[in-house]
Amino acid sequence: MASTFAGLSISTRGLFTSAAALAVTNNNISNANTVGYSRQVVNQQAVGPAAVYNGNYVGSGSEVTSVTNIHNFRLDQKYWRETGQLGELQTKSDMLSQVEAVIGDTDDDSLSAVMEDFYASMEDFASDPTSSATRAAMKEAGVAVCEYLNTVSAQLSQLKEDSNSEVQTAVDQINAYATQIAELNTKIRIATAAGSSTNELEDQRTLLIDQLSSLADVEVTQTVVGKLPNGADDVQISVSISGETLVSNDQAKQLECYENEEGMYSIRWQDTGTDFEPEGGQLKAYFDLRDGDGTGSQYKGITYYSNLLDQFASTFAEAFNTVHSSGYGLDGSTGVDFFAASDSAASITAANISLSAEVLADTDKIAASSSADGGTDNNENMNALIELCEESKLFGNSTAGDFINSIVSTLGTASEHAQTMTSKQSSFVTNIDTRRQSVSGVSINEETANLTKYEAAYNASAQMISVWQEIYQTTINMVNTD
Template identity: 35%
Template sequence: MTSTFHGIELGKRALFAQQTALSVTGQNVSNANTTGYTRQRAEMQDDKGLSLPGANGNNMQLGTGVVVNKLVRLREDYLDVQYRGENQNLGYWDAKSDTLSKIEGILNEPSDTGLASTMDQFWSSWQELSKNPDSAAARAVVRQRGVAVAETFHYLSDSLDQMKDDTLHVIDAKVKSVNDIVDQIGNLNKQISSLVANNYQPNDLYDQRDVLIDNLSKIVNVSVTNHSNGLVDVAIGTDFLVKGIDVNKLEGFDLSNGLKYPENITLNGNPLQLNSGELKGRIESYQKTIPEMHNKIDTLAKTFADSINKIHSSGYHLQNSGGTFNAVSPSDDFFKGIDPITGNILDPTKVDISAKNIEINPAIMDSLDLIAAANEGITGNGQNAQAIANLKFTGNLDFNGTTSTIDDYYRNIIGQLGIDSQEAQRMQGNSDVIVNQIDNRRQSVSGVSLDEEMANMIKYQQAYNAAARMVTTMDQCLDKIINGMGRVGL
């Protein structure tokens, strides 16, 4: 026989179980908009039964009620792996697209203030000078247009240098962010290991750790290994950032300590094995994308200056005494390489003209007469100025192995930049769409649906009310037994 109070115990367990389920539902509703929260479910099971003798010697099992077995996080590990794999691609293309977009902003083409427009005005000034080679006004325009071209080259060079320095600081911030996240994951692993060892379910800590891993996956390509004891290992390639409760940090790069070379970043003493992620995109921008653009602009500046200097130095300029061309002394270069710090003229046999150091010859800045507009010592001759103006259309100039005109070479730079930028934006958009699709699938499993929670709330409420009614019924039965039996005749 079962205890007289067996029904009360059944009702009590039912009340406790439904109350727990209602509390879990309330937790889900409360965190409906919490980033990274994984909805939970109270799993119930019937408790082990009591053996009862039955008719004809058949034993029976009488249930002892319901218990909440565990609180389950409704999460799909496979979707987490997919999400983090695509998130690292998104981070990489975000970085590439950002870099290329900024370079486009620096070059600012097509526009009225870009290098192409400035060079067009420069060629036009030589064309005008060829028509009136003795005009001081025309010479002044040539000199001023040359100054504008040099200043534009300076702006491009300085802006790319500043962008490279800024990228270095972004890389430094990302490295520190990785190390900070790794520390937090390691601390959470420690807390989780101590709770799981005592048969607790630290679901909230699991959520915090998953959010950190998601954030980390956008910066670097990580692989995650889950263990039955609740711990996770996080690795980049074959080297571990987190292994159990042990933490390893990125080293070899820290601007505050003078470590300025991101190619020296190591993990566990080994070179960092990056194949995707924002950090890889930033390092590629620093090491390749920005320097390659800088080299192209320097090549353009050098070929531009050398081509003009070759023609200019073979021409004739006005004598300072005025009136006739100097047919004796050769003309000097129109452009010189000037040290931007000291202001000294650089030796062209040792230092090439570049976007950073290109300047108008200081002698020409002092005297307009030294502009060589003629190709022979005849008054009114402007053939040398015309030859320089024709450089815009000259197609046999050598740009480090590439034969082109000056304008076409620069247009090719702009065109290739546009293609690369569009490709990066397209890949960024594709990655963003895929990440959102996977996240939507993940949210369909792990996210909180208020409609579903409201339905569960009603279900658990009705079950709770029924359990309470059963307790009331059993109380009335016990009251009859205790207060009503054995009172015959009273």
């Protein structure tokens, strides 16, 4: 038969079990809006009869065996993998939008508009080649072209420097996350061995991996490598980026940046000195945007568009100078270049293109005439320059205007594609995260229902204690009466 005080013991166990469940429910509700928090549940089991061999078939109530957090590791893995791709796409989309803002399109602040003003000044010059006003206007229009190219080139260089700086920032963040994850692995292992709860520690680790996954392509594995002294599974967590181990249980490797031959950051492992090349995440995007020159299968990044502007500046200036230097200025001078490199470099680029010192100093040096004795109204060389600007073979099979439009069109298409892919990937990641939250997130409605359920169980156990007290009191009174 059951122990004399078995009923009170069972009721007391029920009281403690319900109280623990109420506490966990309260904790869930309190953390409903805590980022990274996973819903916790009480695991309880029935306690068997204390002495079956004595004919006791009544159970001994219930007990709490553990409090665990709920999450789906497979969904976590999928989320981390897709977040890395989103980080790469989002970074490229944002930077290409900035490149678009720098280069412009067909508005008044674009290269096309500046060149159109330059062509118009040439037309006015051709109609009145002796006018100091038209000569001054053409000079200023030429200066505007050079300044526009100089400014855009400088801004693109700054964007490239920004991407380079982001490489260092991302590496610092990755190192910090790796160190913290390794430290949490140690704390979790110690707490598990001691039989303590590791729920909050595991949530912190998951949140760190969430943040890490946007920086690089992350792969996380968990492996049971044995048993801890208390019999619990010894679970080892490893984190890899770009196929190389970053964190192995309590050990974290570190990355470092160093300047390469171009004066830009490259990355290597601190312990081995082996170069590291990111294969995903924001870090890969920074490299693609910074270095991608579009050759072969390379990404068309900032370098690609900078090279196109340099090609435009050098090709146009060289062709323009060839025709211009063959003509004659109002003062009879010849062999004068219209464009030059401001830093006396061997070749003209978008960064250094300028009007020649001769033209800047004296607009009479602008060669409109085709001969020294052609007369003051001779505009044949200026007409030749105008025809040059309309030459369909100036840039392969394109005019200068077509070449500019192709740059803008290529950039616009790439930016739009990046935005579209980012939007699709963002929706995909959101869908995965919604599924994660449906498993591990806190539902206020569900917790409210649990609150009612566990409160009712607690009250019922308390009532049972009162009932058993009355029974014991009645029994004691009966004994005392006898």
